[in-house]
Amino acid sequence: MVHTTKGIVLRTVKYGDTSIIATLYTELFGIQSYMVKGVRKSTRTSAGKAGYFQPAAILDMEVYHNEQKQLQFIKNFEWGYLYENLLFDVKKNAVSMYVIELLQHTLKQPEANPELFYLIEDTLKQLDKGSDTLSANLPLYFILHLGSELGFRMQGTYHRDTPILDLQEGVFMHEKPLHPYFLDGSQAEITSQLLALHFYNDLERIALNRHMRRELLEAYHSYLALHISDFGEMKSLSILQEVLS
Structure with a gap:
């Protein structure tokens, strides 16, 4: 199922050539790890997206959640709060x-x-x-x-x-x-x-x-x-x- 939740980035590690695994503290599910595919690509559509997952970033997300799995997936994400x-x-x-x-x-x-x-x-x-x-x-x-x-x-x-x-x-x-x-x-x-x-x-x-x-x-x-x-x-x-x- 897809759920809408806020999340605060705690940690990010690179995965493969273009992806990351991000650990966030979420409003709905507590601490969770997410595979975020393709955000490190240098293409026009992906440029800058890895910056969303710097520690302390507050995001609004649509996520797939399966309680039987330790690694979840993010469908969509955007800034939940833009720091000044x-x-x-x-x-x-x-x-x-x-x-x-x-x-x-x-x-x-x-x-x-x-x-x-x-x-x-x-x-x-x-x-x-x-x-x-x-x-x-x-x-x-x-x-x-x-x-x-x-x-x-x-x-x-x-x-x-x-x-x-x-x-x-x-x-x-x-x-x-x-x-x-x-x-x-x-x-x-x-x-x-x-x-x-x-x-x-x-x-x-x-x-x-x-x-x-x-x-x-x-x-x-x-x-x-x-x-x-x-x-x-x-x-x-x-x-x-x-x-x-």
Whole structure:
């Protein structure tokens, strides 16, 4: 059957002389791999079509879907959203590549999760339009909300009675845990503020220096690794930290 769905490109590899295999996170089917034939041809009708499948591209697609197969096929595709800045701005592009690699490390199963798709789509669109402050704070916001969509949302808020955030249990608590995976002080307070945000524009109000962002990013990576098996090392993290510094 042919289905209409949106998709966000996560990874593309060349296949044969003219084709590609693209992995996308789709609105209807979750993470899927597609054979896209002929898009690397140098003919007039095919020129430039491979550019649709660069990481972070948002596409509207007609796809053939067979649950018994691991490799699907795309019938038609077009831009679902045309970026104005993300592909050309160094900082925004670094953040987008970080978000895409983060998804590669965290999305393990093909099940659909429309709310997660909308989170990813909205994050990339807001990044494209947002200010430098929003772009710099966006990775922190995205990690926390990604964890929520994957089923391990942090519980509670920062308060004088609960000033410690236990990353292993994912809860604000009164006393430090026996293990080393926790945040306290300003790091716990800022995390509580980020968790409470409902709109991307509110990220403008959170003023962080590069050292605090670096420490929080590393802590949030520990948080993901504690809850996702084989999370692995993020290659884009060092690039992101350098660009945002």
